[in-house]
Amino acid sequence: MAANYWTSTQKQNWLFEPHEIEALRQEVQKQHTKVVEQFPLPDRRLIFIFIKERILQLAKHLQFRQQCVATALVYLHRYFLFNAVQNVNLYLLTATAFYLASKTEESPHHIRLVASEARQLWPEYVPSDPSRIGEMEFCLISEMHSQLIVWHxxxxxxxxxxxxxxxxxxxxxxxxxxxxxxxxxxxxxxxxxxxxxxxxxxxxxxxxxxxxxxxxxxxxxxxxxxxxxxxxxxxxxxxxxxxxxxxxxxxxxxxxxxxxxxxxxxxxxxxxxxxxxxxxxxxxxxxxxxxxxxxxxxxxxxxxxxxxxxxxxxxxxxxEQFNDKNVKEALTRCIRGQHFES
Known part of the structure; x- marks a missing residue:
């Protein structure tokens, strides 16, 4: 673990110029043109507003540090630099990001508890098998090259x-x-x-x-x-x-x-x-x-x-344009169209 931000992996590997982020996103769109065009989604900021609300829903009945939410959102930002939103079960990924962030921020919860809470909130999209969160956690860690410490x-x-x-x-x-x-x-x-x-x-x-x-x-x-x-x-x-x-x-x-x-x-x-x-x-x-x-x-x-x-x-x-129902419907069409249901 880095002793300060200046020697951290965040500073060395996860700090970009805006044009670099745009280039990475264009590359992702180019690689997944078909699914991106088939399932158009709202502005990414509206997606992240929606995600934040889902994380807070999940955390409502769990003891968690405030930074867990922030860290989970950073993890998702990093993941979507190299992956299309349309290619993943966003609800399962959101639950996994919170689960991983809670461990990173020293406020851990058992995987079965997180899976159970997520299942109650989103029964259509989150499998009952906790191992699915474990599998998604491996993918998330892999995409971030095991660089999990976030400076806020x-x-x-x-x-x-x-x-x-x-x-x-x-x-x-x-x-x-x-x-x-x-x-x-x-x-x-x-x-x-x-x-x-x-x-x-x-x-x-x-x-x-x-x-x-x-x-x-x-x-x-x-x-x-x-x-x-x-x-x-x-x-x-x-x-x-x-x-x-x-x-x-x-x-x-x-x-x-x-x-x-x-x-x-x-x-x-x-x-x-x-x-x-x-x-x-x-x-x-x-x-x-x-x-x-x-x-x-x-x-x-x-x-x-x-x-x-x-x-x-x-x-x-x-x-001002955010409408929870509209974002949810767009994501539902994508998840069902991609057969990500549990």
Missing amino acids: PYRSLTALKENQSLALTNEELSLAWSIINDTFMTDLPMTCPPYLIAVTAIFLAVIFVPSKSSLDIKAQAPDIQNIADAARFTSLGGRTGVSNTLSQGMGNSGVSHNPATFGYSNQIIDRSSIKAKTLTAATSSEKMQNVIRFLVDSDIDIERMINATQEIISLYEIW
């Missing part, structure tokens, strides 16, 4: 809460935690190092949360463990969560309350508008100025951070 942004967020120049409040930390949770529905865990995702989440949280006086900030004494326990794997996704957060956060900073301005509708995102209004908020906030100073002093890759910010905003835009 939560650790960086925990470290950054101690930074006196940032002086993050409980509200900002909680919002940043939820934003990090949402990044696992995007490619960011494979295109950005964990610390950069954490810093991007802090940046967005500081923008969205109303400014507070320095006295208020000092009085709050953030407790990251309490925040982690409360947040679990909550998200900002969906019209209510995103719009309310933006409205509350931007209300005191001179930025429009209209969610459509930020692309949380079917309209095209106006990037220049976002940039201009964000800059307005930044220049009027002492907290934001502190964050900007921190970014300059820490030599963060600003261009990559901007791209990460845009990807998060794009996720919230497409989240």
Whole structure:
């Protein structure tokens, strides 16, 4: 096991440029053209929103660490870099990813228990034989070349809460935690190092949360463990969560309350508008100025951070299109057409 992220297999083998990921996906589509065209699926981010909900369903009655969900999602991202979604029983794979992640994150469950819970939730798609999860686990480990340790942004967020120049409040930390949770529905865990995702989440949280006086900030004494326990794997996704957060956060900073301005509708995102209004908020906030100073002093890759910010905003835009029933029906057609039933 690597002692730090910089010497880890994640840094060495599972960090890609966006164009590299796109090339890998095009290669997978080329290899499986027939099945991809026969069973079209929604945007991959909608698929991962659906998967996240299934993992949380599975974990509901089991004791699990929050990072189990994040690690399972990373495993699935890696698996689908080299495999088409249409070529696998997604429900069985999801249960297997959670089972494997629970062991990696030192919160293990017996394979029979995981199989039983999955079978109760999805009886049409999960076999009663636990050995099928064992077989799928072998395939999943093989695709990842036994490189199972995942470094998450939560650790960086925990470290950054101690930074006196940032002086993050409980509200900002909680919002940043939820934003990090949402990044696992995007490619960011494979295109950005964990610390950069954490810093991007802090940046967005500081923008969205109303400014507070320095006295208020000092009085709050953030407790990251309490925040982690409360947040679990909550998200900002969906019209209510995103719009309310933006409205509350931007209300005191001179930025429009209209969610459509930020692309949380079917309209095209106006990037220049976002940039201009964000800059307005930044220049009027002492907290934001502190964050900007921190970014300059820490030599963060600003261009990559901007791209990460845009990807998060794009996720919230497409989240408006998410319909659990539609995604489920598309996957059901695929699974039944491929005869993956139990």
